[in-house]
Amino acid sequence: MSGDERERAEAQRDHWQHTYGSHPGMYGQEPSAPARHAAGVFRAAGAQEVLELGAGHGRDALFFAREGFTVTATDFSATGLEQLRQAARDQGVGERVTTVVRDVREPLPLPDSSLGAVFAHMLLCMALSTHEIHAVVDEVRRVLRPGGTFVYAVRHTGDVHYGAGTARGEDIYEHGGFAVHFFDRDLVDALAAGWTLNEVHAFEEGExxxxxxxxxxxLPR
Structure with a gap:
């Protein structure tokens, strides 16, 4: 990790620790639309365990657990994950949820070919360099079994905030303390090299x- 990447990572970690501490459960309890889609895809593929990257306070991880999946939820915010664990206990699914404080830039603490499903909503489009994004997807490939499925959602270059705020390089723009790496289609296609790209679905979220x-x-079988 370069000095600039390290500084950006630390700033964003501090941002999210403060945000989750100041606004517990800020995204509500309803699962995201991508998580609803992913649950159906994962179930159809026969997956029983789901790894969520960037789980935050857990609205999607908790949904997967309620749907009967065993969930490993990772995030670099210990505050967000504590809120997730408490909610899991309150909802009676604590035994199906494991949380791991982990920066996505670090290797995943899982064996090779150990999972059938990985999910990431708005994680890959955080303040990650293109090199770091590729490294994350390489780790996802490593831990998935042949035939395993990766579902992710990212903001793209057609977003109204693309080009707004402070430019941080590589299509990364910071607005209100929150940095986003906006994806173009070339990046999506590059990340799918060696995979079967099943779908790229455009949608809108939020106000x-x-x-x-x-x-x-x-992943091919």
């Missing part, structure tokens, strides 16, 4: 609204 792609890709 702006944010404009995103939901990407579903599968």
């Amino acid at each position: 702006l609204p944010r404009r995103l792609w939901r990407v579903t890709q599968t």
Whole structure:
């Protein structure tokens, strides 16, 4: 990790620790639309365990657990994950949820070919360099079994905030203390090299609204 990348990572970690501490459960308890889609895809593929990257306070991880999946939820915010664990206990699914404080830039603490499903909503489009994004997807490939599925959602270059705020390089723009790496289609296609790219679905979310792609890709058997 370069000095600039390290500084950006630390700033964003501090931002999210403060945000979750000041606004517990800020995204509500309803699962995201990509998580609802992913649950159906994962179930159809026969997956029983789901790894969520960037789980935050857990609205999607908790949904997967309620749907019967065993969930490993990772995030670099210990505050967000504590809120997730408490909610899991309150909802009676604590035994199906494991949390791991982990910066996505670090290797995943899981064996090779150990999972059938990985999910990431708005994680890959955080303040990650293109090199770091590729490294994350390489780790996802490592821990998935052949035939395993990766579903992720990211903001793209058609979003209203693209080009707004402070430019941080590589299509990364910081607005209100929150940095986003906006994806173009070339990046989506590059991340799918060696995978089966099942779908790139455009959708909108939130009040702006944010404009995103939901990407579903599968490892060849």
